[in-house]
Amino acid sequence: MRKTWIAATACTLAVGLAACGGSAPVGATDSPSGEGVAPGERIKIGSLHPLSGGAAADGQQMDNGARLAVEAINEAGGIAALGGAELELLSADTQGKPEVGQSEAQRLIQEGAVSLVGTYQSAVTANVSTVAERNQVPLVIDVSAADSILQQGYRYTFRIQPSSEVLGTRGAQYLAEVSAAAGSPAQSVAILHEQGAYGSSIRDAFTVEAEKLGMTIGPVLAYDPASVADFTTQLTQIKAAGVDVLAVTGYYRDGVLVAQAVDTVEPGLDAVYGVANGAFDLPQFPAEVGAAGEGYFDANYHSDMTKPEMQELARLYQERFGDQIRTGAVLAYDAVRVIAESLENAGSADATAVRDAIAQGEFETYLASTGPIVFNEAGENENAIPILMQVQDGAVKQVHPEEFAEAEPVYPAEPGQQVR
């Protein structure tokens, strides 16, 4: 044991010293050329994501997305307003733990990060946002749904993805629109959702809007995503209730289990309909569940694959990392671009000036949305919306609203049946 401690201390010291060495020159900023940036000095952006632990797959994707954005900006000549200063990405691993995220955020700020990007899990983001606020360093949230994060009156926290209220409301509207257009409007909807803040806030927003649109909701079943092992009992309950549509809100692993249970129980639904579901719109999903996932819908925030530059980014990502890009990576990419453009607009690397530029700016996005990224008073992206995706022939296709559609929605889509 003692030897281990000595080794650990030695490692920590080494890392600590290296970090000090790296950050020391930041203090010397009395340069004439630009505010806060010495010539040849790189502007640091902190990327906080879960690179290990249960969400590592998403976290690594997002970190890769942020890295691609930094490389693209540097290749295009850096920040022109700051004498072509280049960006540098400081990556940190939150391990999906709030306390680790908090201390890593503190570390990145001490190392000179002028802005932070992150973090995927709402609980981690909540802690990181307090650090950002205290240090007056802007935090651009790429993914984290909980509404509460931006209800604290923070000035330095901004969010690109739509809030759970927008996700739930739009989800219900799309279901009504698509099913009505197909001539068999969804009348009764069962909800299966994870029991945390994310699942229940989406459930509430979805229920309110769906009832307004004349659908009846029930049964509503909650589950614990960390421990659930099988959904056949829940699906049998839903089958017994005889509903038209099953709405599902949850993460990846549980989404796969739902698809397996639907395949086993055959509940006779018109559609399985994800609302901000973390599984049904991922390219891995049809690969893992096979034909059982055919026809699944998901109303979720998503990269807009109808944009040529987004297709180019997807191709680049595939080439560089040998994996299909997920929306999380695109959001991280967008978040870095928001910061870069704000540096440009502010003409300064001062954190407060960058914050003001973020609050006032309009930013291009690769996300499917109603317009450019614009933040309101609370820091929410006003134009963020979900779009509807469907698994067709083993691939996730954008199907609704029309301006984002790559293919026609197929409804009813009885789960597991080959979509024509």
Place this chain on the structure above:
Amino acid sequence: MTPAPERPADGPTHTTATRDENMAQAPDADPTPVAPPVRGRTLPLLRIAAVLGLVVVAIALAYLRSGSGLVVTQAVVTGILIGGIYGLVAMGLTLIFGVLDIVNFAHGAFLALALFATYWLVASYGMHPYLALAVSIPVMFGLGALVQRGVLAGAMGKPLENQLLITLGLALIIENALLLFFEANPRSVALPGDRAVPILGAVAELSRILAFAGAIVLAGLLFLLLQRTRLGTAIRAVAANDTGAQMVGIDTRRIYMITFAIGTACAGAAGTLVAPLVTIEPTTGALFNIIAFVVVVLGGMGNVVGALLGGLIIGLAEQVGALLLPGQSPLLSVFIVFVLVLFLRPQGLFGRSA
């Protein structure tokens, strides 16, 4: 959590010769074996009957509550099948706890290792998932022996937290090594010919039924090994009283190593059997850890058959409880059952017989 070797003052004079149950019943049962062939079998029977009675009551209540026979049948079928898997995972854990007195936090990580080994064999050699058992069991057995001899042997007899921290560290190393080599994208293993099988109106996936059957076979084999072989007798002797076992000439260090290896091999078998049922990620094994610990305590620490029965009870509590308490986490009913058992019978439902 009482430490395992609870020695009655008169223990060493006869325990190695007699049988297992006496340690658990040490407080109440008379240790002098008046009628040895009975071996206290009537007591567990009574308890099993009581548990079964409670299960029936819970199912009846669930029926009243949900009003659909089909839903309740499905809950019972699913509960039993999931329970078998919980028992399967807990068996190795309980064996290690009963004999070595180690709370093995690395059990889930060993399971994950077997999951990835299965995935690797299926993906690169096109092997049938269940044939991978022929690889995962011996490999995990060897790994268990190595880990016990190389890492844990030095901590035997030291305070509990030493071993606990070592196994926790092992779990971290294994999980992150898997993350490093296999990367973070989720993987899956498909069972050829997997389909829905109807059972009394309810349905279940074939792979779950086979995993359940595997759990029962494994429990049976372990039971036979412990009860009918010389090695098993030696393991039980070490579990009962290691000093006494040493005195009659049993090499306890070897027994420790073999037992840990068997426990790890159980994790290997469990990993391969559940591979078609789960999304394979480095953290998948850890998901089973908490439930497995609950099952171990419920079934009586060190009791392999108890682990299987404990698993069934937990599986049923989870599924039937979800019908009884709609809108709550299924874990709520699991922990209600768990706390009740701890309160009424702290040594576990089925006493203790390693």
